Amino acid sequence: MKVAYWPGCVSRGFTPELHGSMAKVAPMLDIELVQLDRANCCGAGVIAEHSQELADTLNARTFALAQQVPGADLMMNICSTCQGAQGECQERLDANEEYRAHVNETLKATQGLEYEAGIINKNFLWVLVEDIGLDKLSSLVKRPLTNLKVGPFYGCYIVRPTSRLGINSENPRDTYLPKVIEALGGTVIDYAGSHKCCGFPIITMNKKASLDQAGRHLGDAKDADADCLVTPCPLCHLNLDLQQPLAERQIGRKLDMPVLHLPQLVGLALGLTPKEIGLQRHVVKPTSVIDWTEAVIAGVAD
Amino acid sequence: MAEFTLKIRRYDPQSGEAPYWDEHTIELEPHRSVLEGLLQAKAKTDGSIGVRCSCRAAICGSCGVRINGQPGLACHTHLDAAAARSEDGVITVEPMGNMPVIRDLIVDMDAVHWKKIQRVTPWLINKTPIPEREYIVPRESMVDVTQTAACIQCGACVSDCLTMEVDPLFVGPAALAKAYRFVGDPRDAEHESRLKDLSEDPHGIYDCTHCFKCIEACPKGVAPMNQIMRLRRIAGSDHHIVDRNNGHRHEAAFGTLVKDHGLLWEAELLPRSYGGDSWFGKFAPAAGLELVASLPAITKALLRGKVTPMGALKPHKIPKEDLAAVQRIYDVIESRDERIELNLYITGTDAENAENPVETVAAAAPSAGDEEGLTR
Numbered sequence: 001m002k003v004a005y006w007p008g009c010v011s012r013g014f015t016p017e018l019h020g021s022m023a024k025v026a027p028m029l030d031i032e033l034v035q036l037d038r039a040n041c042c043g044a045g046v047i048a049e050h051s052q053e054l055a056d057t058l059n060a061r062t063f064a065l066a067q068q069v070p071g072a073d074l075m076m077n078i079c080s081t082c083q084g085a086q087g088e089c090q091e092r093l094d095a096n097e098e099y100r101a102h103v104n105e106t107l108k109a110t111q112g113l114e115y116e117a118g119i120i121n122k123n124f125l126w127v128l129v130e131d132i133g134l135d136k137l138s139s140l141v142k143r144p145l146t147n148l149k150v151g152p153f154y155g156c157y158i159v160r161p162t163s164r165l166g167i168n169s170e171n172p173r174d175t176y177l178p179k180v181i182e183a184l185g186g187t188v189i190d191y192a193g194s195h196k197c198c199g200f201p202i203i204t205m206n207k208k209a210s211l212d213q214a215g216r217h218l219g220d221a222k223d224a225d226a227d228c229l230v231t232p233c234p235l236c237h238l239n240l241d242l243q244q245p246l247a248e249r250q251i252g253r254k255l256d257m258p259v260l261h262l263p264q265l266v267g268l269a270l271g272l273t274p275k276e277i278g279l280q281r282h283v284v285k286p287t288s289v290i291d292w293t294e295a296v297i298a299g300v301a302d
Numbered sequence: 303m304a305e306f307t308l309k310i311r312r313y314d315p316q317s318g319e320a321p322y323w324d325e326h327t328i329e330l331e332p333h334r335s336v337l338e339g340l341l342q343a344k345a346k347t348d349g350s351i352g353v354r355c356s357c358r359a360a361i362c363g364s365c366g367v368r369i370n371g372q373p374g375l376a377c378h379t380h381l382d383a384a385a386a387r388s389e390d391g392v393i394t395v396e397p398m399g400n401m402p403v404i405r406d407l408i409v410d411m412d413a414v415h416w417k418k419i420q421r422v423t424p425w426l427i428n429k430t431p432i433p434e435r436e437y438i439v440p441r442e443s444m445v446d447v448t449q450t451a452a453c454i455q456c457g458a459c460v461s462d463c464l465t466m467e468v469d470p471l472f473v474g475p476a477a478l479a480k481a482y483r484f485v486g487d488p489r490d491a492e493h494e495s496r497l498k499d500l501s502e503d504p505h506g507i508y509d510c511t512h513c514f515k516c517i518e519a520c521p522k523g524v525a526p527m528n529q530i531m532r533l534r535r536i537a538g539s540d541h542h543i544v545d546r547n548n549g550h551r552h553e554a555a556f557g558t559l560v561k562d563h564g565l566l567w568e569a570e571l572l573p574r575s576y577g578g579d580s581w582f583g584k585f586a587p588a589a590g591l592e593l594v595a596s597l598p599a600i601t602k603a604l605l606r607g608k609v610t611p612m613g614a615l616k617p618h619k620i621p622k623e624d625l626a627a628v629q630r631i632y633d634v635i636e637s638r639d640e641r642i643e644l645n646l647y648i649t650g651t652d653a654e655n656a657e658n659p660v661e662t663v664a665a666a667a668p669s670a671g672d673e674e675g676l677t678r
Contacts, residue, residue: 009565009567009568009618010566010568012565012618013566013567013568013613013618014568014569014603014608014609015608016608016613017608037620037621038620038621038624039620040560040564040624040628041560041564041565041566043556043560044556045512045531046552046556046557047556047557047560048531049531049535049553050535050539050553050554050556050557051535051539051635051636051641052641052642052643052644053635053638053641053642053643054557054632054635054636056644057631057635058560058628058631061627061628061631091646092644092646095644095646095649095651095652096644096646096649096651096652097652099644102642106634106635107631109630110630110631110634111623111624113627156464156511156512156513156514156515157514159514160513160514160515160517160518161514161517161518169386196464196467196513197464197465197511197512197513197515199468199511201511202465202508202509202511204548204552204572204575204576205509205547205548205549205552206465206469206504206505206508206509208469209465209468209472209509209511210511212468212469213464213467213468213511216467216468242603242608243599244599245599246595246596246598246599249598280607281606281607282608283599283602283603283606283608
């Protein structure tokens with residue numbers, strides 16, 4: 001399949017291993033990525049907090065650029081926050097023709113672009129389950145994640161509000177991560193924090209509360225015996241991985257919990273080496289994952 | 303009639319015993335409510351089950367509980383829907399979170415919820431002089447506050463607030479939605495002091511972590527988080543309140559960086575959030591202190607090659623002509639006299655309105671003849 005690919009900002013900034021691993025994994029899944037190099041930041045809810053119209057117009061611009069990609073089946077992102085922030089703008093744009101016309105007027109005047117209602121914008125997680133399919137995914141697995149105990153961590157923007165995100169009995173998108181982990185051969189760890197907030201949005205406003213959140217979820221996962229967490233959100237990754245040394249200090253507990261980006265977990269199972277998917281770039285060394293992977297490589301080679 | 307199993311969390315803090323789960327089988331029509339199920343169990347099998355309720359019609363807000371882990375009104379949840387959403391067909395009913403349990407499903411609303419409501423001065427402070435007759439206010443502004451006025455004080459949003467889980471002092475979703483009720487009311491005289499108070503409070507509007515839990519929890523569509531974002535918007539944009547929690551600086555720096563580069567530049571966002579929204583922000587003492595405090599994370603990130611010095615010093619950008627277009631969008635929108643907002647709670651969607659025509663208050667100034675467009 002061909003997708004208009006929106007990598008987001010953080011995946012090219014502080015979590016370059018996310019964008020890198022997605023680029024490596026895509027061809028293995030038969031996904032052709034047409035990168036939206038001209039598109040702009042989604043605003044992450046912060047621009048909308050300042051001006052709703054500005055956020056809506058900026059994201060309508062991104063949608064319009066995605067709609068210009070010839071032959072693309074849909075627009076795909078690799079960031080829960082992009083998914084949620086863009087989805088919120090899309091909800092308003094699609095709901096009201098008069099408002100959409102107003103936003104399009106700005107788009108036309110500034111760059112001659114126009115957004116047509118009804119774009120399909122999906123996170124890589126949704127594409128994996130709904131478009132590629134779990135059966136196909138597990139058939140591609142070269143190195144099953146046997147005995148790897150993985151805790152899912154979604155990121156708020158991709159699980160709430162359910163109505164806006166199209167989460168329903170037909171598409172139970174808030175249950176996809178465990179299904180993907182299982183399809184890759186891993187063991188799912190059920191723990192309290194999987195659908196909670198990593199705390200990142202208030203890291204500059206209330207650092208204590210923010211790190212308490214990160215530390216609590218990492219600790220819960222550790223207590224539930226997880227080897228690592230997996231997340232489709234780079235902002236969660238910042239608070240859970242980059243800030244983990246500070247979270248440890250805040251809650252007074254050693255955590256040592258590696259956090260993988262979703263494309264990294266998929267890449268591992270599909271046979272990529274830890275280095276190819278940038279695992280060496282994490283602040284918390286994913287030692288448990290790497291040791292385990294190498295052991296299995298040896299097993300498979302026999 | 304159908305049979306349902308309710309698994310109820312029981313707890314009596316005065317007994318000295320630990321909480322436990324208690325299962326009851328009830329028989330009711332599938333469209334009846336979980337509350338009716340609870341009341342049947344109480345009437346038929348165990349009169350000691352503690353549950354609070356009154357109107358049984360989603361108006362009084364007394365029967366807030368967690369059903370299958372999700373907060374909501376017991377009277378507003380159908381048994382069949384609850385059973386379908388449960389893990390194994392057994393409907394679990396627990397007391398709400400973030401508030402102490404008095405007994406079984408009854409929590410102490412006074413200790414948390416009502417205290418926080420009191421915190422935001424939940425009454426109108428009249429402008430003076432008080433008019434001799436009624437106040438005349440624009441219809442739109444009163445329609446605007448109906449969303450927050452729809453709150454029935456059930457506490458479902460408080461129950462699952464994820465900031466409150468780690469910071470019990472957070473003013474919280476219900477109380478902040480109540481604060482918007484008055485900040486959005488043109489008759490109130492104290493908009494600025496209300497906003498200043500809630501911006502400067504370290505547990506005020508900038509303590510919300512944007513997790514959407516309250517939006518999902520609310521049975522009345524109040525969307526407390528959206529009201530908190532509106533409070534931030536009005537505090538920063540209309541009253542220019544620069545708070546000590548870095549809330550406004552963070553928002554301003556975010557907007558500026560996206561305008562300057564088209565994409566976010568995280569390495570520059572953090573120091574500016576502390577030090578101020580300009581290139582010089584990173585040299586402010588507050589930014590320096592933060593840098594020192596973050597050294598354990600920064601050092602590791604540099605060592606692992608996660609962040610390269612060049613990557614941090616140089617922003618990633620979009621092509622020139624696209625950046626110019628983004629900047630024109632900023633200019634067009636920032637130069638408007640009025641902020642344009644679309645609140646779907648009030649306007650409804652085109653699809654809903656076509657099905658069920660209602661009088662709408664559009665965000666953009668509507669002109670005659672637009673009705674046709676709405677029904678396309």
